[in-house]
Amino acid sequence: MAQRTEAICDGKTIGIESIFTIINGKQINIPEKLNWLREKSRNNELFCPCGCGANLILVAGDRNLREQHFRIKDSDTELECTVVTEGKTSIDSKIVLKCWLDDKLGTGDIDSRVPIRAVDDGTDRKYEFSFLSDKRKLAISYFHDRANITDEKLDVLDMNRQDIKIYYVADIMNGGAEGQFPEWLMKIQSRQGYCLLLSINGIDYNEARLEAVFYDQDLDGLWCETIFADGLLREFEFDDDNTLLFHGADLSSEYDKAWYEFRKKQDIEHDRRIRVQEEREAEHKKRLEEEQKLREEYERQKREREKLLIREREAAEAKKRRAQEEFARNMAEGFEQQDAPVFDADGNRWIKCEFCGKIAMAKEFTFYGGRGHLNLGTCSECSRNNPEATAEINIPHKDRPANRYDPTICPECGARLVERNGRNGRFVGCSSYPRCKYTRSIR
Incomplete structure (x- = not known):
């Protein structure tokens, strides 16, 4: 927190910012103001604003002094003082703004902390213009903390403006939206059309900056901050109609x-x-x-x-x-005919039983084939039940021509030869057995 930054003199509030000004771009203390306040303090005419009755003296003028301020005289330190100290950023901002108005208006009549007692609700509340130039009919209302931006305060300032042009300035820390509704700054925007955000570097007027911004919703319903003027505070000025300009352009335009x-x-x-x-x-x-x-x-x-x-x-x-x-x-x-086997369209071989005349696939015959009997055979039923089929039939031995010898064909009847096991070992016998009893030993 800053030291005590204001005093009461002749019923009027005097802020520490009143001792600062700008001459030819140089930020200095006003000698006449310093001397006047020191004279008032010597005459015990500066009082604590809390109403405790303590006399104050001015601590200012030394270039090495960390903070200009008012302090209680040693003789009054025992008094019960309830003064609320002001934040350093707040008082430094007021110093910068005082220098800005002196620099741009040049009227020499910039008064600070001008009270407006227009609310009679039984309390000691009071509202004030942070700065007022009666000659130019121009006022500045500065808000360090967004909590101080209330509809009531703004309404009181508006109702008492008469023919005074008011500009509302807030500290830069109150800026930014990040998608959220900027409730406090919208109170200013609804009256001013846009918001002015001040950023400082201590009390150095030449390093102070000002942003002109406005807030609006995008397509997604998020609130956006749009900066349309941003520069050093000294680059902003007023024309003869008190219109705020940036590099010569009307800020409203x-x-x-x-x-x-x-x-x-x-x-x-x-x-x-x-x-x-x-x-x-x-x-x-x-x-x-x-x-x-x-x-x-x-x-x-x-x-x-x-x-x-x-x-x-x-x-x-x-x-x-x-x-x-x-x-x-x-x-x-x-x-x-018995020269070629009989096959159907699916490749199945068909045989006719010599005993019962049955015609069926080869799988239903016990045996079949042989010379002169290629498509004839004995069906399974006749093999089991027909005695005639089981009788021995002697087939005359006929030698096959040497040039047509086939070791897999029976030389007696032309039927297939199959390998069998017998009492005397393995041998080859005719598949038409018992009609044909041809055998050949295997060596």
Whole structure:
């Protein structure tokens, strides 16, 4: 906290900022003001603002002094003082603003902490202009803490402005939105149109900066801070109508242009989002249509494949039926000849039983084949039940021509030879046994 920064003299509040000014760009203490305050303190005419009655003296003028301030005279230190000390940033900002007004207005009549007693609610509350130039009818109201920005205070200042032009200035720490509604600064913006944010480096006027900003919502409903003027405090000035200028441009006009650009960007972004959404929807629709076409094409090809398979099966079945019909028509003729085996369309060999006349596949015959009996045999039923089929039949031995000898064919009857195990070991015998009893030992 800063030292005591104000005193009461002749019923009027005097702030420590009143001793500072700017001459030719140099920040100095005002000698006349220092001498006047020291004279007042010697005459015990400076009092503590808390009402305790203590006399104050001015501590100022030494260039090595860390802080200019008022302090209680040693003779009054026993008094019960309840003064509220002011924050250092707050008093340093007021010093800077006092120097700014002296520099830009040059009226020499800048008064600080000018009270407005317009609220009669039974309390000792009072409101004040931070600075007032009666000659220029220009006032500055400075807010260090956002908690001090109240509708009541602003309403009182507005009601008592009469023909005075008021500018509201807040400390830079109150700026920023980060998406949140800037409740306190919006109270200023609703009256001024925009907000002025002051940042300082101690009491150095030449390093102080001022930002002009406004707050508005973007398309997502987030609050944005837009800076439309930013520079050294001394680059801001007033024209003859008390219009605030930045590099010669009317700040209100600059605000209008910045606000228009902000809304224009939001409109552009709105249109862009609509286009993107439409493009996404069109792309999604196109993708769905392509997927639908692919599904339809797949289903079409599937139906074509199924139809093709049906046609192929029908063709194969028709071919099989024709082969079976052809086989059936030629079956009788096939069993009359014994030079070539009889096969159906599926490659199954068919045999005719010599005893019962049954015609069936070879798997239903006990044995079959042999010279002159290639397509004839004995069915399983006759082998079990027909005595005639089990009788021994002597087939005359006939030598096969030497050039046609086949070791797997029986030389007696032409039937197949099979390998068997006997009492005297392994041997080869005719498959037409017992009709043919040909055997050959295996060495």
